[in-house]
Amino acid sequence: MSIVSEKMYQLGSKRSEIRELFEYGKKRTAEVGAENVYDFSIGNPSVPAPDCVREALANLILHEDPVALHGYTSAQGDADVRKACADYINKTHSANVSANDFYMTCGAAASLTISLNALSTGANEEVIVLAPYFPEYKVFITQAGMKCVEVKCREEDFQIDFAALESAISAKTKAVIINSPNNPSGAVFSEKTIQTLSALLTRMQETFGTTIFILADEPYRELVYDTETVVPFIPNYYDNTVVCYSFSKSLSLPGERIGYVLVPPKAAEHDALYYAVCGAGRALGFVCAPSLFQKIVPACIGKTSDISVYKKNRDLLCDALTKFGYQVVHPDGAFYLFVKALEPDARAFGEKAKAHDLLIVPSDSFGFPGYVRISYCVSTEMIKRSLPAFEALAKEYGKA
Numbered sequence: 001m002s003i004v005s006e007k008m009y010q011l012g013s014k015r016s017e018i019r020e021l022f023e024y025g026k027k028r029t030a031e032v033g034a035e036n037v038y039d040f041s042i043g044n045p046s047v048p049a050p051d052c053v054r055e056a057l058a059n060l061i062l063h064e065d066p067v068a069l070h071g072y073t074s075a076q077g078d079a080d081v082r083k084a085c086a087d088y089i090n091k092t093h094s095a096n097v098s099a100n101d102f103y104m105t106c107g108a109a110a111s112l113t114i115s116l117n118a119l120s121t122g123a124n125e126e127v128i129v130l131a132p133y134f135p136e137y138k139v140f141i142t143q144a145g146m147k148c149v150e151v152k153c154r155e156e157d158f159q160i161d162f163a164a165l166e167s168a169i170s171a172k173t174k175a176v177i178i179n180s181p182n183n184p185s186g187a188v189f190s191e192k193t194i195q196t197l198s199a200l201l202t203r204m205q206e207t208f209g210t211t212i213f214i215l216a217d218e219p220y221r222e223l224v225y226d227t228e229t230v231v232p233f234i235p236n237y238y239d240n241t242v243v244c245y246s247f248s249k250s251l252s253l254p255g256e257r258i259g260y261v262l263v264p265p266k267a268a269e270h271d272a273l274y275y276a277v278c279g280a281g282r283a284l285g286f287v288c289a290p291s292l293f294q295k296i297v298p299a300c301i302g303k304t305s306d307i308s309v310y311k312k313n314r315d316l317l318c319d320a321l322t323k324f325g326y327q328v329v330h331p332d333g334a335f336y337l338f339v340k341a342l343e344p345d346a347r348a349f350g351e352k353a354k355a356h357d358l359l360i361v362p363s364d365s366f367g368f369p370g371y372v373r374i375s376y377c378v379s380t381e382m383i384k385r386s387l388p389a390f391e392a393l394a395k396e397y398g399k400a
């Protein structure tokens, strides 16, 4: 018997499929040169952080007291930073939140683990995820002592299948995780969808006499590309919502680990829930998110990197792949394309793509087999260079 936790060993010794492919890409680049490898594996923003980040950092480093700047903030985050978050949310979404509803975190991953641990009472609870979903959800949910229940979205547009969702909800349902804009499908849930979801959950709460939360996982909130695409602010539609936000993608800062949990005032047992969030942050070792990057938030909140690059990439890839005979659901947001594999086994298809040095992620770990995810947060130049490889791959299957 080992002296280490078998559960943690399993998690740590097996890299995720995405990371595995990313590492393979690095190895392959060393062998054949970067210009011959088309790495679409990972969601690492490819455009630099906006100027406000550099300016805010320079200003802080040159003018702030270094001891205070790099010191601990309050466990839940600097009070001025949390106030800036509250002011921005109130101004943008006509909400009524305050600094004391926010807990600054190390990105959306921490926001989710903190929220799930805060909600888990140990009473055999379930959390519903809508497939396709970010694979780490399963890890976060089970680690918080709850069961992950998958509900598939509609295949034609990756929108919510409300009949399937309703039949998955039971007295055990503690929360539903909503990720819009979505990784990996790029789908965005419209206002009407959120209204329907809210009505369903309200009815289910009454049926079972329980409280069901929406965990709104929102690292891609600002990444939408058409003026008609609006991302509703879910607490305005459903009271029992906890927002898990991250600046990783909007400001191109994934390595800096900065985000927040927002417990809106109308959420059930608000004060207890906020304290449970603080407690989970403490228990998980997430007190005091990185101080320097907390302090750039007041100057940068609401701004984004140059996302026009992602729009250009999306349109270029969607048009070309459709022309080559691939089945693509046009994504409204995030920076992923979810494409039907040209054979039923997406892993086998991914291996054939690899032979063309196209690194695309099979969808099995997203809970929706038969597809591949293509991250288009890469250089436009690489996309252009990759198109002949996508065409050759399609030809192998009698397309293009």
Ligand code: PLP
Pocket: 043, 106, 107, 108, 109, 110, 134, 179, 183, 217, 219, 246, 247, 248, 254, 258, 259
């Ligand atoms: N949720 C989704 C849907 C994601 O795609 C990611 C990262 O790619 C995360 C959460 C984690 O984000 P962060 O890097 O801010 O922890």
